[in-house]
Amino acid sequence: MNGFVYLSNVVTLELDSAKCKGCMMCTIVCPHEVFSIVHKKSVIVNRDLCMECGACARNCPEGAVKVKSGVGCAAGIINGLLRGTEPTCDCGEGGSCC
Amino acid sequence: MLADYITGSLTTTAGTVPRISTSWSIQDILNTIRVRWAIGRMNYKVEPGLYAVGNPHTNSDVFVTCNFKLTFDHVRKALAGMDAWMLVLDTKGINVWCAAGKGTFGTKELISRIGKVELGKCISHRRVIVPQLGATGVSAHEVKEQTGFRVVYGPVRASDIGEFMKHGMKATQEMRTVQFPLWERLKLIPVELSYGKYYLFLIPALFILLSGMNRRGYSPDLAVTDGLRATLNLFVAYIAGLVITPMFLPWIPFRRFALKGLLVGWVAALLLSRFHLTGVNLVEIVSWFLMIGGLTSFLAMNFTGSTTFTSLSGVQKEMKTALPLQIGMAALGVVLWIVSKFFAL
Ligand code: SF4
C-alpha cells in the first residue's frame, strides 16, 4: 500500500549519481522504495514518498546520498521551537511514541 | 529474581549467556496490553547483551534488536524453532525506529556492544542481522570497518524473520517497505488518547466555570447545562482529531493533516449543530466552528508524529501556515463564545 503520499516537492533528498557505484544499499534500507537501480546506478523514482529518515545517506558507502533527516512530527517541531533546538521527539523513556 | 523469559543459560567461550523462551507468558501478554494503553509505559526494558535462543552454536545467526521489551518479545517470538543469538542494544527502553532516529540504536552502540559481549569469540562467522528500520542509526560500512562484522538488513517487521531466513536472507520488497494499515493506526489510538493529559480535566472545568456567565450575572444552573454542552463539544472535537482522523486517514481528502483535521472537525461541528449542541445564537455557533475546527486540525496535525510517511520538511512547511491559523481560530472562538454568553436571555 503506497497510498500514502505526503506533500510534494518538499524533501531535501539529493543523489549525486557521479559518485554512485550501484551497490544497492540505498534500495535495501529505504522503507519507501524511493530508489531504483537503473543501468547499475541508483535513481530517485519516488521522491515524494521520502520521509527523510536518513537511512540511505547513512548507509551509502560512497557518500552519494544526502538528506537533512529528522523527525517528521509536529509535536517534535513544537518542542524544538519552544526550546530553540532542532526538532526532537520528547518521548523520554517511553515506547511507541514517535 | 530472574526474568520469567529466561529459561536457563548456555556456556560459551565468552562466558555464560542467558537462554530465553520464544513463547509469551500470561505476564508478557498482560504487559503488552498495558504498554499499548500507555499505563506505566516507562521502564519496560530488558538488560542489554547477548541472549541465546534454542541451542545456538558458532555458526548460528545473530539478530540485533533494541532493549524495549515489547520489541524484544516480538523478536524472540519470531525466532521460535530456530537456534540463534540475540544481541540486545541499550536503547534506553525505546523501540528500534525511534531509537535509530535519536542515534541510540546506532553505529556506536552496535560496535561497542559487539565488543562488550565478545561476539567474535562466540561465533565463527562475521555477520549480524539488523532490523531494516535500524538503518537510520546504523551505518553498515562503518560497522564493517571497525569490527569486521557485515551488517545484513533484515525485514522491517519481526514477524517476517522466518520467511526472510527461509529465502536465504532475502527480503521481498513487501518486507522492506513500511506500511501503515488500519490496524497499525488503531493500535496507536490508545497512546494518542492520553495526549491531552491533565488538560482533559482542566479545560472542561474552565468552560463549565465560564458557562455560568450571562447578562444578569452568574447562574450556576447555566454553568451546569451550558458547561456540560461545552464539554461534550470539546470531547467530540478531541475524538474527531485523535480517533476519527487517524482511522480514516487515507480516505479523507487533502494531503495536509491540518486540512484533514479541519474537515473532520467541521463535519463533527455540523452534526453537533444539527442537534442544537452548538447553541442557538449565531455568534455561539460560529464560535464552536472556530474552536472545534482549530482544535481538531491541531490534533490531526500532531498525528504526523505517529505516521511512518511524513517528512520533517513537509511537516515544517505545513505547520508554518497551519499553526498560527489553528491558534487564531481557537482564540477567536473562545472570545466569541464568551461574547455570546451575553447575548442569550
Ligand atoms: S548506496 Fe550509494 S553507491 Fe550504493 S547504490 Fe545507493 S547511491 Fe549508489
Ligand code: SF4
Ligand atoms: S531518507 Fe529514508 S525514506 Fe528518504 S530516501 Fe532515504 S531511506 Fe528512503
